[in-house]
Amino acid sequence: MKNLTKRQEEILNLIKSHILDLGFPPTRADISRSLGFKSPNAAEQHLRAIEKKGFIKILSGASRGIVLNDSENDQIPVIGLVAAGGPILAEENIEKTIPRSNNLLSSDIDYYLRVKGDSMVDIGIFEEDLIGVSKSANTKVGSVVVARINNEVTVKTLIEMSQNKVVLRPENRKYDDIIVNPQVEELAIEGSCIALLRESI
């Protein structure tokens, strides 16, 4: 899917907000009015270009027949087992995607991670739960983080983080703290866990 030009993106956003506001797409005239075009054909040609790039579909003969091809942008990926090596969000790790629901949970969630194991049960994170992960939320001591240690992805509480010592705590009395020297072992904090979904009880 090719990139849109600035103007084309403007028009796509206009379409989206029109739908959000009123519940149906704009006409060529609506678009022209909004953006100051003096000819409906300006809108028409932009629509054709946007369609050609795969972002919308124009239904011929139907008024307001603009169908959004929902991009992956509106979908939040659910990550199942993370294959060793590659990045978490690699195609092969995506179990499914779920539509981004504006207000239900924080809009900061970049992906959901399906929990494996029982290392976090003491704070109510169970196997098969989906954890909402934000890549941008700042990870401070005390927060639950998604960490990658030597290519293995894990969810733990961040207890200490300094130049040569990082402590990750499983929230389960059965397990011991994980102490890592990031200068010796490969360590990356992938994000913070900010929400939780359990699809069945």
Add this chain to the structure above:
Amino acid sequence: MKNLTKRQEEILNLIKSHILDLGFPPTRADISRSLGFKSPNAAEQHLRAIEKKGFIKILSGASRGIVLNDSENDQIPVIGLVAAGGPILAEENIEKTIPRSNNLLSSDIDYYLRVKGDSMVDIGIFEEDLIGVSKSANTKVGSVVVARINNEVTVKTLIEMSQNKVVLRPENRKYDDIIVNPQVEELAIEGSCIALLRESI
């Protein structure tokens, strides 16, 4: 808001599913075609009636200008503290509402209940969590239910249910089973817990 007739409801559903399918409302002709009307005016008059009853708004002059007046049906109530006495879904118990997001969690959820106390921590249900409750899902032994005992609402696991003995188990070793004789005490199973949301970790 008055009730719709059977036919009017049929038309409203048609509008909704048209929007869901294509992203924009149907025309009078679309409706007529779908329901076998031979005149677009049949659809027109139904629309006017549905508008009069407050379910939609018709924007004059705009093609496909049917705006759904989102009824409470599209919002799932979040129930905070349940006042003793009244029904769970009473207005005063509704903390907020969140938009029903089709696929995120089961569409069977009738309301969310905010968990108070620690009686279910052993199965990962913590204070302040939101539990998705279905009124219709069948409550069988072993399922987590919302029960009301003598006007107090509680979430527990249903262990046994017979004519004169109902056992409800808190999932926390600290607490004992609750044994109720429904013929002596007032008991109602309000619904089953089928999902869980945690808005912050």
Add this chain to the structure above:
DNA sequence: CAATATACTGTATATAATTACAGTAATTAT
């Protein structure tokens, strides 16, 4: 350097769609 893409104006037209008017008939409310 030619071809293609971008970004429009301007005009015109076929058709899509709303919407008014004139009826019929059965059911429901007052």
Add this chain to the structure above:
DNA sequence: ATAATTACTGTAATTATATACAGTATATTG
């Protein structure tokens, strides 16, 4: 019992909308 509501057919006119065709101008790509 009478008015209002429901549930349509049928026709027609106005307006809304898509869309084709003919241009202009600039930027980008092969």
